[in-house]
Amino acid sequence: MDLPMTSVASNQNNATTSYHHGNLREALLSAAVDSIREQGAENLSLRALARVVGVSQTAPYRHFADKNGLLVELARQTFDELSGITSDCIDPSLSSAENLLRAGEAYLRYAIANPEKYRLIFGSSITNREQYPQLRTSAHSAFNVLLQLMAEGAQRGEFLNTEPMILANNCWSSIHGFALLTIDGVFARKEQPLGFDDMLRTHLQLTLRAIQYIPQNLPGAIPFSD
Amino acid sequence: MDLPMTSVASNQNNATTSYHHGNLREALLSAAVDSIREQGAENLSLRALARVVGVSQTAPYRHFADKNGLLVELARQTFDELSGITSDCIDPSLSSAENLLRAGEAYLRYAIANPEKYRLIFGSSITNREQYPQLRTSAHSAFNVLLQLMAEGAQRGEFLNTEPMILANNCWSSIHGFALLTIDGVFARKEQPLGFDDMLRTHLQLTLRAIQYIPQNLPGAIPFSD
DNA sequence: ACCGGCATGTTTACAGTGAAAACATACTAT
């Protein structure tokens, strides 16, 4: 689980130490994931990666234009993982509100379990994002899961009857902010009245509440109304 | 505006180039603000700062234990600026809801006008935060502005009758997330139905809506109800 | 079966960085 064996044969399969690694690109990416998990993307060193993988210090440049290129590839993978995790939560037979809570929780748990990967996909460790259309595509399809959910909820009358983009921006801000404040340990530095799981679910409830359509004279639909 | 003259005499006052700079600490901080504004905190170089200020490359170490120490000082200043800006918005004669919208807008506008400073105070450019109690104090008092507002609003019956900390966590997440997504250019990369100012205010309205107590049978209190 | 080209690795080199250590200077308090 911690050390995913690369599928293709590595250089240790044959007795003769082969000049060619055979799987360097994947090995570097895997080592990079470990490295940023432990020290963050800011401290990633291509030379250190090369050392770990057992290759000369400039070998990585045969597979990535530069350090930024490697980070972009990691970010792309991370966006795709987020897309998968959240869209797996969505069940059309459930209410949109329920789907939002489920997907939101999955998103937050992923972010918190992979703080450095989450930080990587936003923020400024990666530069010149506009030069990597694949990255934009992956990011876009992750956001689309949310956008679609908003459109559906608005159409069903569960959410406010507004542009789905507006609802999505709001939800995403709220969840993203919560993820980062958690990751950055800001909440942990204050005395919290709730345990973390309750805090997380309460936050999602409030996030939902911001965009939920409230039928008049139906107080039961309002959480926390007293 | 861009080049704040340091108040104490600089070395160019006397004809003789003085060995001692006289105001190096402040000059370094000022140069550092310019530097991170242009290139971000990740690319800050103490040596480059020293060059700009006209001093040897290790002179900064007489005033800051290391690069992290300088960043901590910048972060502390930034937290204090945020405290000032937001608490200036709060007028006890207004409703808590109104105060939240005002302070929230000021907070967001500051963050967006000073993206690199805002990024600095969160995130991982600064390491070993726990070793700097002053930083924690400044961060704490910035958060307290919000916390107090929540307590007041809850007491007045404007906000949900819950722990102020829970309300504050939610509001802060929402506003923080919006600030970062804006700064990181994520919103800008999508087609937005609203101009930025409207988008900002709409987001704050929804953020308020998440925690606002809604008196039953009073539909006018619900924004966006259709 | 050869062999030439190309993908993949290596060696070497350069310029930049944070930071420690030893040294120089000049302000300030006695």
Place this chain on the structure above:
DNA sequence: ATAGTATGTTTTCACTGTAAACATGCCGGT
């Protein structure tokens, strides 16, 4: 006046990203 200390400088080390030139060996066409 002078000693002590705060402030600056020089030198040095280990590290980084990455460019350039070179080596190796796999793979496909003859």
